[in-house]
Amino acid sequence: MHFTEQDILKALSTVEEPDLKKDLVTLNMVRDIRINGTQVRFQVILTTPACPLKEKIRQDCTRAIHKHLGNALLVEIDMIAEVTSTRSNTPILSQVKNVIAVASGKGGVGKSTITANLALGLTKAGAKVGILDADIFGPSMPIMFGVEKEKPYVVESNGKNLIIPIEKYGIKMISMGFLAPAENAVPWRGPVAGKALVQFLADTDWGELDYLLIDLPPGTSDIHITLVQTVPVTGAVIVTTPQKVALADALKGVAMFRQPSINVPILGLVENMAYFTPAELPNNKYYIFGQNGGRNFATNNVIPFLGEIPLVQSIREGGDNGVPAVEKSEPIIEQAFAQLAQSLAQQVAIRNATLEKTQKVNVKV
Ligand SMILES: Nc1ncnc2c1ncn2[C@@H]1O[C@H](COP(=O)(O)OP(=O)(O)O)[C@@H](O)[C@H]1O
Ligand SMILES: [Mg+2]
Known part of the structure; x- marks a missing residue:
């Protein structure tokens, strides 16, 4: 034939x-x-x-x-x-296909931990990933990646200063933490922090990236507004624990992104610390912050559920020791974040195929 x-x-x-x-x-x-x-x-x-x-x-x-x-x-x-992009043409981050805001209502729910390990999960799957740590109240990427002693240097290119991001485990990163050493930490004043964010977006040599994850401060802040006014944001990921007080705050975050004048799609919700698992009894699950709080919240608010991450001692240790848990190749953790990375990448692809391009927010909000 x-x-x-x-x-x-x-x-x-x-x-x-x-x-x-x-x-x-x-x-x-x-x-x-x-x-x-x-x-x-x-x-x-x-x-x-x-x-x-x-x-x-x-x-x-x-x-x-x-x-x-x-x-x-x-x-x-x-x-x-080939990762898709529907960011509309913009001179800023023109080679970055997807800008993803990682947000939470409350602090301490694991936003930075999820950002770091999700970035690694995406990198392991073959994507080019960057992290912009925009948490002015507690920049934690330098410690989580063990690069707190490093300083990004600046080169001149075409008469413009370009910041060269720090690279670790194949991930390019820049952090508010690199600017002010921890020992003489002065609280960031809003306008200064906003300017630093714009510089990190506009003047950093990010190169080609499939995903740039932005670790935002908890809650809703001027930094959120500066972000959406500076670049079109592909979508937001909401991190929460199953606890009622965390969910109540998460809802405010969702409402902010969904405000018609901002209009950033919610790509999904991550339920962190979904249950506690002791290393020696990996099949035992203790729902110390309540069961399925995040999953139900996602369903009720029509948000894709990206997955749940257990509360595991080695995840905390990884963050404190500068080697994110995924990098330590513990099968349960690696699997959980690989699955999370898959779900997020899938939601980005669906978003890019089905929704309009995100526009930069122009009006004062
Ligand atoms: N799934 C988890 N298992 C164990 N510890 C975790 C987990 N997620 C976060 N942590 C720990 O909880 C603390 C707060 O997490 P962090 O990522 O800094 O939160 P946020 O960025 O939301 O303030 C950190 O010490 C971190 O190591
Ligand atoms: Mg944090």
Whole structure:
């Protein structure tokens, strides 16, 4: 039997992308079809490197081709990832595909811990990731990554000063903490902090990134407003514990991003410290902050639930010792954050395929 590229495309147009609910051909996900006798080889372009559906899509493609063109055909598929972006054109962060604000209502719920380990999870999946630590009240990335002694240096490029971010575990990062050493910590005044944030966004040599995670201060602050006024933000991730007081504050954060004048999509909710697990009894779960608080909150507020992270001693130790837990390769923790990274990448892809580009907020809010 002889067949053409058109026959292959026709077969593949019966394969649906499970998240986007359209077929792969319509979504332009099939590329570079090569036919050689009874062999066919092509690329499938995924929108996220951490695609949880990769193997399913691969199997569905092979099945569709066998069904339409016969089982004898040898099908080889190269799965390639190209992270999508719907940030509208902006001179600031022009090579950054997705800017993701990580926010929480209350402090101490693990926003920074989640940011650090999520960044590592995304990096391990093959994405290019940066972290901008914008928490003026408690910048913690330098300690969490063990780079508190380092100072980003500044180079001149085309008559402009460019900040070179610190790089650790393949992640580029910049932090308010690099500017003021802990021992002579002066509280940041709002306007100064806002200016520092704009510089970190506009004058840092971030290069090409798939995801730039912004660790925001807790609650809603001027820093949040400066962020959305300076760059189009792809979406926000809300971190909370299952506790009632944390959820009440998380709701205010959600409301702020959803305010029509701000209009930043909520990509999802992370339930941190969902339960306590002792290292020696990993199957025992103690719901010390209540059970499913975050999950139910997500359902009630129509927010995708990204996943739950247990309260584990080594996660705390990792943060304090400058080696984020994911880097220590403990299977349970690594799995939890790998899953979280997948869910987030998936929500970013869905957001980019289904919603309008985010605009920079222009009006005074
Ligand atoms: N899942 C977890 N398991 C154990 N300790 C955690 C977990 N998440 C956060 N912590 C610890 O709780 C404290 C507060 O976390 P942090 O990430 O600094 O919160 P935030 O940035 O929201 O203020 C830190 O000491 C951190 O190591
Ligand atoms: Mg923090």
